[in-house]
Amino acid sequence: MSDPAYFQTFVETARPEQGPPRLAALRAEMADMGLDGFIVPRADAFQGEYVAPHDDRLAWLTGFTGSAGHCVVLAEKAGVFVDGRYRLQVRNQVAEDYTPVDWPEISLAEWINAQAAQGARIGIDPWLLSVDQAERLEGDLDNARLVRTDNLVDRVWPNQPAPPMGPVTAHPVQLAGEAHGDKIARLAQTLAPADHAVITQPDSLAWLLNIRGSDIPRNPVPHGFAVLHATGRVSLFMAAAKLTALGEHLGDAVTLHGPEDFLAALAGLEGVVGIDPATCPLAVLDALEAAEIEVHRADDPCLLPKACKNPTEIAGARAAHHRDGQAMCRFLAWLDRTAPGDLHETDVARRLETFRRETGALLDIAFETISGAGPHGAIVHYRVTEKTDAPIEAGQLLLVDSGGQYRDGTTDVTRTIAIGAVGDEECRNYTRVLKGMIAVSRLRWPAGLAGRDIDPFARQALWQAGLDYGHGTGHGVGAYLSVHEGPQRIARTGQVPLKPGMILSNEPGFYREGAYGIRIENLVVVQKAAELPGQTVAEMLSFETLTYVPLDRRLIVQEMLTRDERDWIDEYHAECRTRLAEGLDPETRLWLEAATAPLGA
Incomplete structure (x- = not known):
């Protein structure tokens, strides 16, 4: 089971009252450095979405998690910039x-242009902004300029957690x-015209070397840097103490160096060096340019190969989703037997x-499991804590978004559940959301289309009612x-x-806020779609x-569905029974039979 601190996201640092004195301390450092501003991104040197406690400077400073x-x-x-998921x-x-x-x-540039004085000096930590972010920001500033400095938050953060040193294992x-x-x-054969490619993203490093780490909570990735050479070798910059469990796994093609040697090694490279400007820290580009090394800008070479899972990885995903689906059935059956009762949001997350x-x-x-009852469900990335923990009451919707890390795959599933009888508006909007999910599930499209071409199908039923949602599909x-x-x-x-x-x-x-x-x-x-008779698309x-x-x-308004949508739901539920029933306890199996009965039954 997770540590109780699981529900205390970043423990004491998320309290609003702690923000003002920390802000004052940072401003004092800015004044000492002759800076008019300082940018604190939610980022680390590896530009991943999730950060270790050592790097969660934005949460420590502001309370925003x-x-x-x-x-x-x-x-x-002090402006805190957040997207549509986090406005509430x-x-x-x-x-x-x-x-x-x-x-x-x-x-950021628009706000700084409007708020900062002419000639303002805005400090940045060049490890915490990607090349793209820094260059876009610098190009859009009219009345200010960026000044590279060390991290001022680290100067004023007493008892800052140490950088993570989680063990690395072979995959x-x-x-x-x-x-x-x-x-x-x-x-290595894809790098031209570069002779080397800098790899800074933890999941790219993990995928390339078939290793997994433990430096980030919930994400099995290690912190480190690497250089992939066109000669078919890799220079890995990672603390040796993290690699003791690997044995001979890395082999002769991988040379290990300490992370403190990374910038010096970059400066010593010969030939053209490739970087991905979307994820490479500005500090890396600065080091290469200072050494007068020619830089080639291109996507991380691991990006697409990692994204396109091979048959073994897809088979693993199916297996992981099967056991996860059975766990979800046991959870949903338990919830139906228990709620509302004396349940709170944390009880749901722990039991799942x-x-x-x-x-x-x-x-x-x-x-971190999202368990949002009633109004908390309207906070897109709500994280329950002991402070916000709310009872689950009759008449509410409960939104549960969760997933598991298994050796053979990663799962992520969201279900919205009726706690007793809920209103007509909730049911009609649930059905509109369901229609969008079905539309995407059933879709066939010509190869070459991107996610932006698929996205409107998920929103059509909501748009017809003048509704939408503020996140990607x-x-x-x-x-x-x-x-x-x-x-x-x-x-x-x-x-x-x-x-x-x-x-x-x-x-x-x-x-609904x-x-x-x-x-x-x-x-x-x-997947490749089966060819249809008379098909002209290649x-x-x-x-x-x-x-x-x-x-x-219970939340589906059947008259809002087309015949095809009804059939899809019935077929999906029949497949749930076929796939999940075997191995479930008798009580959960009975629940599954009822939960997946054909519509209208």
């Missing part, structure tokens, strides 16, 4: 000394589907984790790696063509559904 955002601290104002959360977590800013609608080829030596050799652990295969949960998912994985996504901003083997979430939603939230999520994998793609967990039939 979301997975994306920035704080721009000026002498008189940020208002609950930060003190009045901070001003929430709707981002990306308002960019067996039986689950990876390809030996890491073969991956290195294959990708227990059912996953009882599979005997769970290594960790995939992210789907994110990529790793193979026993990060639950959020790029570059693929189903969203207005998703520009990467979808390719066979990519695993994505399919999760439309709707949120102060009242309820609805989200339904399955994971799907892109190649069509479709989705295979990975997640089989019953939907809440």
